[in-house]
Amino acid sequence: MTLSLTAVGLGIIVLGAGLGIGKLAFGAMEAMARQPEISSKIQTAMIIAAALIEGLALFAIVVALLKG
Amino acid sequence: MTLSLTAVGLGIIVLGAGLGIGKLAFGAMEAMARQPEISSKIQTAMIIAAALIEGLALFAIVVALLKG
């Protein structure tokens, strides 16, 4: 019997990253609506924060690929 | 006996990506309604953030396909 939980782990990785990036981008959109003049600065900050979550999740997916 | 949890993992991947993109797009729509003048900038930011989640989820689905 082989039972692989790799896909379930991948699911939880994307669940966390998706909820996190979704929440911070939601805040970024609302901030742009309130202060349209600095929307480019808000976008830069949004990308920095999202990239931090993205990097973690990508590394975790690669480790899941290697170790199963 | 074989018990595959691949489909469950795929489900959790799409759950995370769907909720995340849904939340940020919801914020983008509300931001467009409040600041219609910058709706194209908001749409750009929405697509950037959604693409980050999309890329992670696609990569995770491919790894789930490879590793089962």
Added chain:
Amino acid sequence: MTLSLTAVGLGIIVLGAGLGIGKLAFGAMEAMARQPEISSKIQTAMIIAAALIEGLALFAIVVALLKG
């Protein structure tokens, strides 16, 4: 004994996609109600975001079909 969780995974896929598209379309409707002049731009943004979730869910369903 065979116990297939494929249908459960498919259910979670549609749960995530349905909630995500539902939430963003809800926001689009409210935005259209507040700014009827830009309703065509809001509809474009809504279709882009919904198509991202839709594509992921379709791909995940195909992988679930292949891997069981």
